[in-house]
Amino acid sequence: MEKINKTQDYGLTQEINAVYEEQRDEITSFICDLIKHPSLLGHEDSAQNFIEETFVNLGLDIDRFSINHDELKNVEGYSPSVGDWDGHDNIVGIHSPKSQNGKSLILNGHIDVVPVGADDLWSSPPFSPTIKDGRIYGRGGGDMKAGIAAYIYAFKTLKKIGYRPAGHVFLQSVVEEECTGNGALACLHRGYKADAAIIPEPFNETIMSAQMGVMWLQIEVTGKPAHVLHDTMGNNAIEAAFSIWEHLKGLARLWNDKNHTHTAFHDVTAPVKFNLGKISGGEWASSVPTRCVIDIRCGFFPGQSPQEVRQLIEDYLNVATERDTNLKSINHAITYRGFQSPGCVVDTNSEFINLLSNTHESHLGRPTELFASAATTDVRTFQLYGHIPATCYGPEALNIHGIDESVSIQSTMDVSRVLCHFMTQWCGIEKS
Numbered sequence: 001m002e003k004i005n006k007t008q009d010y011g012l013t014q015e016i017n018a019v020y021e022e023q024r025d026e027i028t029s030f031i032c033d034l035i036k037h038p039s040l041l042g043h044e045d046s047a048q049n050f051i052e053e054t055f056v057n058l059g060l061d062i063d064r065f066s067i068n069h070d071e072l073k074n075v076e077g078y079s080p081s082v083g084d085w086d087g088h089d090n091i092v093g094i095h096s097p098k099s100q101n102g103k104s105l106i107l108n109g110h111i112d113v114v115p116v117g118a119d120d121l122w123s124s125p126p127f128s129p130t131i132k133d134g135r136i137y138g139r140g141g142g143d144m145k146a147g148i149a150a151y152i153y154a155f156k157t158l159k160k161i162g163y164r165p166a167g168h169v170f171l172q173s174v175v176e177e178e179c180t181g182n183g184a185l186a187c188l189h190r191g192y193k194a195d196a197a198i199i200p201e202p203f204n205e206t207i208m209s210a211q212m213g214v215m216w217l218q219i220e221v222t223g224k225p226a227h228v229l230h231d232t233m234g235n236n237a238i239e240a241a242f243s244i245w246e247h248l249k250g251l252a253r254l255w256n257d258k259n260h261t262h263t264a265f266h267d268v269t270a271p272v273k274f275n276l277g278k279i280s281g282g283e284w285a286s287s288v289p290t291r292c293v294i295d296i297r298c299g300f301f302p303g304q305s306p307q308e309v310r311q312l313i314e315d316y317l318n319v320a321t322e323r324d325t326n327l328k329s330i331n332h333a334i335t336y337r338g339f340q341s342p343g344c345v346v347d348t349n350s351e352f353i354n355l356l357s358n359t360h361e362s363h364l365g366r367p368t369e370l371f372a373s374a375a376t377t378d379v380r381t382f383q384l385y386g387h388i389p390a391t392c393y394g395p396e397a398l399n400i401h402g403i404d405e406s407v408s409i410q411s412t413m414d415v416s417r418v419l420c421h422f423m424t425q426w427c428g429i430e431k432s
């Protein structure tokens, strides 16, 4: 593959950069306004209305649609839904060029945000954004409303100086990235394809080279009830659930062993992340609990299929629980809902990645790095099922999924500017 070392100069660099400086306050306000729409799972509607209005003002054609689970559940890459909601739509803004000479591009971001956690721990309310030291604080600011702002302003800036991409560009704002990925999959299934796709996830201006697979599973643990006076007669389901969790942590350690790791993750410490995210069980304080349910997130390497991983987990737990004398009268049953998502690897020698990397370096004056992610993103959908070269390239953020999440305004501006220049090179431009 020919390496692109020089980008075509349309003589627009100074003009684009000048427009960005004028837009700093506007971009900051846009991200804050978007954070104010608390787009938690199943409540994305008001944020999507805001996005739709923005896309209309950019002159894009709008395609707004909900996920049809009946249709999608037989499609490769589908993950069993974790709920059913009204007002839970994807929005695609479609730019169709006059000339259609250039390559096409998907700019994708997820509108859904993760739960806030204990909101009393936040320095300010999570959906009332605050600005401090060049950063915007608020849930979803980094992950990934600033990224959505970055691609929207990349498009808007080009429009402001009187140009538009000479290839099709699809601006996608999708739901369910944080639990199934079915939002992005629904876009693909609807027919949206392109020569490349970029997701500005908050990975600190790196270019994502690989991502781990992720699986959600729920284990229902059933013990034997008894009065606490006779606790040796019963088997405590909550304690048993913790024993099972300890066994699973042993499996994660095994997979993280250097002999087991995937080459793309050789430099990453313990890329296999298992997380006990939720627990519920027991009846009241004076009975040995009968039942306990734990929700777990497991990571696994690219190349392993979800079916294979499920089998490995079940076989491992069957052997471990049989040997564990504490679990003699305990039954466990596993169900799989949410992410059943394989990992993937990005071809970092492609024309696409070279151009993105060179555009970053030439416009920001610093090199970018490759990043192998222990988390999953919608990149897998484009790569594995759409056969569309895809990566993540987005701003610097802190505490995503945590307390006091924040994103850098300057980094968002920089990423947006790079995306704007990238678009001119990848798609070409035409007068609007």
Ligand SMILES: [Zn+2]
Binding pocket: 110, 143, 144, 177, 201, 202
């Ligand atoms: Zn994200």
